[in-house]
Amino acid sequence: MSKYMLIMRGTDESNAAMMANVEEMMATTRQFIEDLFKAGVYVEAEGLDLPENSVVVSFGGPAPVVTDGPYGETRELFGGYFLIDVASKEEAVEWAKRVPAAPGSQIEVRRVVGEDEAPPQVR
Numbered sequence: 001m002s003k004y005m006l007i008m009r010g011t012d013e014s015n016a017a018m019m020a021n022v023e024e025m026m027a028t029t030r031q032f033i034e035d036l037f038k039a040g041v042y043v044e045a046e047g048l049d050l051p052e053n054s055v056v057v058s059f060g061g062p063a064p065v066v067t068d069g070p071y072g073e074t075r076e077l078f079g080g081y082f083l084i085d086v087a088s089k090e091e092a093v094e095w096a097k098r099v100p101a102a103p104g105s106q107i108e109v110r111r112v113v114g115e116d117e118a119p120p121q122v123r
Contacts, residue, residue, distance in 0.1 A: 003043060003112035004092035006082040006099055014104035015079065028100035036084060041095065047080035083112070 010018065018025050036042035054069030082099065086092050089111065096107040 001085050001087055002089075002114075003083060003085050004089070004095075005108075005110050005112055006084065006092070006096045007108040007110065008047075008079040008081060008099065008101065009106040009108055010077055010079050010102065011104050014102040015077065017102040017104070025100060025102070032098060032100055033082075035098070036082065036095065041084045041086050041091075043083040043085050045080070045082045048078060051077050 033042065033045055036045075051069055056067050056069045058065045058067065082095075084092060084095055086095065089109070092109050092111075096109050099107050101107060
């Protein structure tokens with residue numbers, strides 16, 4: 001089994017569409033989490049606060065610079081994630097296809113690297 005993070009990425013438009021039907025989206029999301037739990041693959045799920053409440057710490061000069069968020073000029077924002085423990089990348093992708101998401105959203109599927117995979121000098 002491997003852990004995979006299903007990262008929810010939305011645009012201003014898809015986030016607005018989701019918020020327009022927030023009650024329905026929350027109910028659908030709760031059902032999705034219940035399905036993950038019943039399948040025995042649920043590890044964790046979290047949503048993130050509104051982008052305007054974030055800050056960005058940039059490393060490019062002699063000292064880190066803190067600015068109001070989010071992410072500078074990008075139009076895609078991370079909105080939250082599901083962490084699942086499944087047998088394969090293909091299974092993670094199948095779960096990602098079931099994530100309740102507004103049109104225009106994306107789900108990025110990334111394997112979580114195990115501690116035993118870190119370079120020896122980092123362990």
